Amino acid sequence: MATLVLAGAGHAHLPILTNIPEFVRRGHCVTVIGADDFHYYSGMGPGLLSGDYRPEHTRFDVATLTRRGGGTFVRDRVTGIDPGTRKVHTENSGWIDYDVLSCNLGSSVCLPTGEFDKDRVFTVKPIENLDKFRRSVQATDRNLLVVGGGAAGAEIAANLGCWLSGSGHSAHVDLIAGNVFLADFPAGIRHRVERTLDALPVRLHAGERLAKLERGQAILESGLALPYDRALLATGVTPPLLFAEADLPTGQDGGLLVNRFLQAIDHPEIFGGGDCISFADRHLARVGVYAVRQGPVLLRNLLAALEGEQLTPFRPQNHFLLIFNLGRQQGLLRWHSLTWSGRIPFLIKDYIDRRFMQEYQRCGETNQPHSSS
Template sequence: MQVAATAIVRDIVLIGGGHSHVGVLRMFAMHPLPGLRLTVICTDTDTPYSGMLPGYIAGHYGFDEAHIDLRRLAEFAGARYFRDEVTGIDRGARKVLCRTRPPVPYDVLSINIGSTPQLSRVRGAAEYAVPVKPIRRFNERWLALLERVRRHAGPTTIAVVGAGAGGVELTLAMQYRLRGELAALGRDPDELRFHLFSAGATILPTHNAAVRGAFARVLAERGVAVHCNAEVTEVAAGRLQVRDGEVFDADEIVWVTQAGGAPWLRDTGLTLDGDGFIRVRDTLQTETDALIFAAGDCAAMNGWPLEKAGVFAVRMGKPLAENLRRTVLRQPLRPYRPQRRWLALISTGDRHAVASRGWIFARGDWVWRWKDWIDRRFMRRFSEFPQMKGAAGASSASPIPLDESEQTQAISAIAMRCGGCGAKVGATVLARALADVHPIERDDVLIGLHAPDDAAVLHVPPGYALVHSVDFFRAFIDDPWVFGRIAANHALGDIFAMGGEAQSATAIATVPPGLESKIEDTLFQMMAGAVEVLNEAGCALVGGHTGEGRELALGFAINGLIDERLDGVLRKGGMRPGDALILTKPIGTGTLFAAHARLAARGRWIDAALASMQVSNRAAVPCLVAHGATACTDLTGFGLLGHLVEMTRPSGVDAEIDLNALPLLDGAAETAAAGILSSLQPANVRLRRALRNQSEALQHPAYPLLFDPQTAGGLLASVPAENAEACVAALRALGYATTARIGRVLAEGDALEPIRLLPAPRRLVVGHH
C-alpha cells in the first residue's frame, strides 16, 4: 500500500476502466497532484483494448497482450482500486453506490463505462443471444464456443447481428480462428456456416464505398452469408427471425448492435440522450452536474454526433485528465474538440487489414502490420512503466484550494503530531464513522459498543472457558473495506483453529491524519468490512481504540468460547503417525503482495489472493472434527514449514510433505521463481534446518513457498488416513475448492530434522484462474 506524503484533501473517483480512464491514470501517475487521491471502481481487472480484440479472437494475440491490467495500472498511478459493480450515484451526498461495498464518497466524479447492449428491445435476445459487451462475459462464451466446436463434429451455424465495423471484423475473426481449429483437428472447415445480419441496406454504413466493397468481396469469398435490410425482430433458442418474417437457424447468435447507456444511469438524475447516454458539454462535464464528467462510448457530446469508436475514447483521455485536474484546482476548464475524420484500421480476420479515413481507402498485409505496430505501442504505455522518483516519498504542500475550515484541518494534519492520548482520533469523527456500523448483539455481551463505558463486560456461560487471541498488521492494499474484511478474518483464525466459537472482538486501528471527512470515511470503510466478517462469525464488536499514524493498520483482540473440559478442542500437539496432512486453502500471499508492491504481479493474481484471504475458516473446523482431526493450526506468518514444525514437536512425530500436492495461489510460483519474496521470508528460511533432505528439493518450484508467510491463510490439520479422502471431498463441497492432502505424519525417527520432502517433479496444483 502506498503511503501519501501529503494529507489527502480531495477525491477523484473514476467509474469504469475504459480507454479514457486508463489514459487519466497514466497521466496522473506521470504528474501527480499532492493532496489528490484517485479511486477506480470497476468490475473487471483485465480491461480489454478494443483495437486488439478482433486479433485476440482470431488467435493473433494472447489474452494478456489484448488486455490492460487495471489493478497494476492503478498501483503505478498511486490510485485505489475497488473491484465492484457500480449501481448508482447519490449526487446529493456525493457518493457512488456499489453492489457489495459501502458507498464511496467523491469530490469529483468521472464515468467511462462504455455502452451496454440493449437486448431488451428485441424479444428473446436477452435470453438467447450473446452480446459482445461486456467483453468479459463475451470472452467466456467465446471460449466455450471454441471448445464446443472442437468437440462437436458436424455443421455449426453462427449468426452475427450487426454489420458495422465491429460486427464485420468480429465475424471474420471468429471464422478465421474456428476454421483454423477444425483444420488442425483434420476436420472440414466448411462445417462452419456464418450469417451476418444488417438492419440497413449495406454493411459498414459509416465508411466509404471502396471500404464497403472490399469487405463485401471478402465476406463473399469466405462464404459468409450477408443479409441486408434484415432487422432481427425476435430471437429464440436456436433461431432468429427478421423483419419480413423469414426465420434462420443458428447454433450461436452474437449481438453487436443496438447499444445504449447502462440502465443504472437512468436513476442518477443526469441528462441522457434518447439511447441512454450521458449528455456532456465540450469540457466533458455532464450537462446536469459540473462535478461529474463522462467520456467514451457512454457520453453523448453536444453538437458532436460521434461514432462509438475506441479512437474517441482514447483521444478524450488527455482533455479529461486536464479538466479533472483543473476542477480540483478551481481553474477554468478547456474545451475538447474531437477530430471530424479519423483513421480506422479494420482487419479481415487474417493478418490483412483495410485502412479507412473519409474517402481514403487502402488495404494489404502492410496495413495489418501498421495496425499491429500502433496497437502494441499503445498497449506498452499501460504495461511498461518508467521508474518514478520520489513520487510517494517526498512531502510537499498541496496546491489544491481549501475552504477555511479545511485549511485548519490540513495544517493540523501535516504538523508535528502529538503522541500518547493526543494521537487518538477525535471523538466526533469516531462517532460519525461508527454510526453506520452495526455489530451483532449477543446475550452474553452485557456492556458493548453501543452502551459505551470504560470497558466491555462479557458473561462466560457455565461450562465454557475463554480462549483469547490477538492479531494486528498494517494495510497491504489500498482498499480499506477489503482490508478490514481480511484483518478480521485473520484475527478470527486462531479461535477457529482451536475449535472455538468467537464471542467478542476489540479493535485497534491506526489511520493516517488528514481532513476529518477523509479520516471518517477511511475508518468507516475499514470497520464496515471488518464488522461484516465478525457478524458472519457470530462475533460481537464490543469496543476498541483508534489512533493516528503514518500508515493504515488494523487488529483485533478476539475472545472465544470453548468447552471448559477441552472436549472438541483442536491443538497443535495431537498428531499421530499414519495421519494424513490436509491444507484447506492455497498458499502464496507473501510473495504475491511483495510482487504487487513492485508492479510485478498480474492484477487477476491479486484478485484471486484477496478472494482466498476473505474465505473464513469457520466452516472448515466442524468438518475436520467430524472426520476425526487430531491436530490443527491456521497458517499465518511463519509459513507452512514453520507451523508444521510447531505441530510436530509437541506431538512427538515427524512429517512428510509432497511438494507436488501443495495448492498454490495463481502466480505464486512465478513470483517466487523471480526471486520476489516477502520481507519475512529470510526469517522463515532459517527453519530449513528442520528439513531432512533440503538439497533434493531446492530446485522444486514450490520449495520457496514452504517459507512464505500467509495472511488469513487456511487450516493445516492431521486426519486419520482412512478418513482423509472423504474429508477433502467434504471440505471442497463447503467451498474450500483447493483443499488438498499434502503429506502424512510419520513416527519420530532418529534424525534431528523432523520434516522430509517429496520433491519428485509432477504437475503443481494451483488455485482458480
Template sequence: MQDAGQVVLRDIVLVGGGHSHVGVIKRFGMRPLPGVRLTVICTDTDTPYSGMLPGYVAGHYAYDEVHIDLRRLAEFAGARFYRDEVIGLDRDQRQVLCRDRPPVPYDRLSINIGSMPAVGLVEGASEYAVPVKPIRRFNERWLALLERVCRHAGRTTIAVVGAGAGGVELTLAMQYRLRGELQRRGRDPDALAFHLFAAERDILATHNARVRRSFERVLTERGVVVHRAAEVSRVSAGRLCTRDGETLAADEVVWVTQAGAATWLRQTGLALDAAGFIEVRATLQTVSDPLIFAAGDCAAMLGRPLEKAGVFAVRQGPVLAENLRRSLLERPLRVWRPQRRWLALISTGGRYAVASRAGMHAEGAWVWRWKDWLDRRFMARFGDLLPMADQARSQRAPVPLDENEALQATSALAMRCGGCGAKLGGTLLSRVLAALHPIERADVLIGLRAPDDAAIVRVPPGKALVHTVDFFRSFIDDPWLFGRIAANHALGDIFAMGAEAQTATAIVTVPPGLERKIEDNLLQMLSGAIAVLDDVGCALVGGHSGEGSDLALGFAINGLIDENLAGVLRKGGMRPDDVLVLTKAIGVGTLFAAHARLRARGRWIDQALAVMAQSNAPGARCLREHGATACTDVTGFGLLGHLVEMVGSSRVSVEIALDDLPVLDGAVETSAAGIVSSLHVANLRARRYLRNPEQGSGHPHYPLLFDPQTAGGLLASIPLARADACLRALRALGYDKAARIGRVLPADEHAEPICLLAQARAKPSG
C-alpha cells in the same frame, strides 16, 4: 499504495475502466496533484483494448497482450482500486453507491463505463444471444462459445447480428479462428456456416463505398452469407427471425448491434440523451452537474453526435485528466474537439487489414502490420510501468493548493498529540457507529447498543472462554476489503481451536487528515469487518481508535468452547498415519511484495484477496466432522513455521510432498524472481527442522514453505480413512485448492522431524 505521508484533501472517483480512464490514471501517476486521491471502481481487473480484440479472437494475440491490468496501473498511480459494481449515485451527498460496500464519497466524479448492445429491445436476445458488449466481459463469453462450437458435432451455423465495422470484423475473426481450431482437431472447417445480418441495405454504412466493396468481396470469398435490410425481431432457442419474416436456424447468435446505456444511469438525475447516454459539454463535464464528468461510449456530446468508437475515448483521456485537475483547482477547463475524420484500420481475420478514413481506402498485409504496430505502441503505455515509475518520481512537481486547502493541509499535518490525545473525536465515532449494525447476541449484556466504559458478556454455563488477538497495518488501498481480511485473520485462531466466536473488540489506527476522510476510512473498514463478524455470529462490542501513520486494524476475539475441552483442537495431537490437509493455497507474501514493486499481475492479486477474504469457519467445522486430530491456522510464520509447532507439540515426524502444495497463481513466478516478503528471511530459520533440505531446495514450491500468509488456511491432520471424504467436503464448501500435502510418521529421534519429497508419493485410497 497511497503515500501515507500525504493528507487527503480531495477525492476523484473514476467509475469504470474504459479507454479514457486508463489515460487519466496514468497521467495522475506521472504527475499527481498533492492532496488529491484517485479511487477507481470497476468490476474487472483486466480491461480489454477494443482495437485488439478481433486480433485476440482470431488467435493473433494472447490474453495479456490485449488487456490493460487496472489493478497494477492503479498501484503505479497510488490510486485505490475497488473491485465492485456501481449501482447508482447519491448526488446530494456526493456519493457513489456500490453493490457490496458502503457508499464511496467523491469531490469530483468521472464515469467511463462503455456501452452494451440493446439486447433487451429484441424478444429473446437477452436469453439466447451472445452480446459482444460490455467488452470487459466479452472474453468469458467468447471462450464459452469457442468451446461449444469445438464440441458441437456436425455442421454449425453462427449468426452475427450487426453489420457495422465491429460486426464485420468480428465475423471474419471468429471464422478464421474457428476454422483453424477445427482443422487442428482433424475436422472439416467447411462444416462452419456464417450469416451476417444487416438492418440496413449496406454493410459498414458509415464507411466509404470502396471500403464497403472490399469487405463485400472478402465476405463473398469466405462464404459468409449477408442478409441485407434484415432487422432481427426475435431470437429463440436455435432460431432467429427478421421483421420481414425471414427465419434462420442458428446454433449460435452473436449480438453486435447499436449500443445501449447502463440502466442505473436513469436514476442519477443526470441529463441523458434519447438513448440513455450522459449528456456532456465540450469540456466532458456533464450538463447537469459540474462535479461530474463522463467520457467514452457512455457520454453524448451536446451538438455533436459521435459514433461509439474507441478512438474517441482514447483521445478524450488527456483532456479529461487535465479538466479533473483544473476543476479541483478552480481553473478554466479545456475544450475537447473531436476530429471530423479519423482513421479506422479494420482486419479481415488473417493478417490483412483495410484502412478507412473519409474517402480514403487502402488494404493489404502492410496495413495489418501498421495496425499491429500502432496497437502494440498504445498498449506499451500501460504495460511498461517500471521505467515509467522511475520517470514519474523524477518529474513529479508540486502543484500549489489554494490558501484554504493549504490551511487544511497544515492543520492536518500539524504535530499530533500522543496518548489519549491521539484518539479519534467522539462525534466522528458516534456517526460511524450509528451507521454500523453489528449482530446482537443475548449473552452480550452491555455492548455497542448502549455503550459504556467496557462491554459485559455472559459466559454460558458449561462453556470456557477462548481469547486471541491480532493486529496489523493495511497492505491494500481498499479499507472495506482490508476490514474483511483483518476480521478473517483474527478469527482464524478461534476456528483453528474448534471454538465458536462470541464477541470482538476492535483496535483501529487511522492516518490523520480531514475529519470526513477519516470518517469514510473508518466506516468502510469497519463495515467490511462487521459483515464477516456477523456471518459467524460474532458480536462487535467495543474497541479503541486512534491516529497513526498507517491504516491498521485488529481484533481481540472471545470464543466459546465446552469447559471440559471436548472438541478442542490443538497443535499437538497428530498421530502416525494421519494425513496432512491444507484448506487454502499459499503465496500471499511473495505476491504482495511483487505487487508493491509492480511485478504482479492484477488477477493474481484478485485471487489472493479472494482467498484471504474466505472465512475459515466452514472449513473448521468440516475438519472437526471428519475427525481432525490437530489443527492450526497458517499465518505469519509460513507453512513450515506453523508445521514445526505442530510437530513439536505432537512429537511425531512428517513427510511433505512439495508437488502437492496448493499455490496461488503467480506465486511461483514471483518467488522465483527473488521477490519475497520482509518476514521471509526470519521464517527461513525453520530450515533447521528439515531432514533433507537439499532434496527440495531446487523445487519451485520450496521458497513458499517460508512465505508468510495473511488470513491463511487451516492446516490439520486427518485420519487416513477419512481424508478423501474430508477433501471432497472442503471443495464442496468452496475451498477449491484444499489439498492433501503429506502424512504423519512416527518420531525419529535421530533425524530432523520434517522430510521433504520433491515428488508426491502415490496416494493410498482411503
C-alpha cells in the same frame, strides 16, 4: 485533501490511471471502481476471434496500475449516483463519497426479444466476451450467428470465418446485417468487405433484420428462420441507465450530457468520457478513437477541477484513420477518400495497437507516469 472517484476504468481513464502518483503528490485521494481487474482494448477485440491475439495482449491490469500508483481500487459495479450528496453507489460496497467524479462506464448491447439460452448468446460488450465466445464453440457446432451490420459486425464475422476455415472446423457464420450493410461507409468499402466475406464460410444476409431470438433459431423480420448453435450480438450500443435514474441531464440516448470540457451540464463536479456520454452541442460517433483522445483532456480537467484551475476544451478531429481487421492479417484502411486493402494496412493497425498497449502496460509495470501531451 479532495477525493477523485473514477467510475469505470475504460479507454478515456487510462491517462488518469497512469498519472495517479501525480494526484497523490498533490494531496488528493483517488478511488477507481471497476467491474474487473482488467480492462480490454476494443481495437484488438476481433483478433481474439481469429487467434491473432491472446487475451493478455489485449488488456490492461487496471487494479495493479491503481494500487501501485497510490490509489484505491474497488472491484465492483457502479449502480447509482447521488449528485446531491456527491456519492456513488456500488453493488456490493455501498456508497462511496467523491469531491470530483469522472464516469467512463462504457455502453452495453441491448438483448433481443424472445426466449433463448443466455449461455449460448453473447454480446460484443464487454470485449472479453469475444474470447469467451470463441472458447465456447464446440466441435459439434455447425451454425454460428453474428447480428449487426456495422464495422464491428463485419470485423467479427470476418475474423470468426478465418478462424473456422483455418482450424478445419465445419461450421459457418450467418451475418444478419440489417437494412444496409455498413450503412455509414462508402460503397467501395462495403464492396471490399463483401468480397472478403464471400471468400470465407460467412453468409451475408443484407436487407434482413432480426425480429426475435428463440432457442436454436433466429427469426428475421422477413419471416426467414436461421438455425444457430451460438450467437454473437454486435448491434447498437446504449449508455447505462443510471444517469437518467440519478436525474442527471442526459442526451436522447441516455448518455451523460456534457459540455466541451467533458463536464456534466449543471454539475461541474462530474465529468465523463467514452461511450457513456453525449455532447450538448454536437453528435459524436461512439468509436474508440474519441475515447482515447478524450483521455488527456480528462486528465488535465480533473486536476483543474480539484484545484480550481481553468478547464481545457475537447476538440474532436473531423477525420480519423480507420482500419478494419478482416482476419488472416488482412486489413482495409480508410483515410479521407483513400482506401487501401491488404496485409500492409493490417500491419499498420497492428503496430499502432501494440504500441498503444505496450505504452500503458509499461506504465503499470514501472509505475512511471504517462505523458498526456
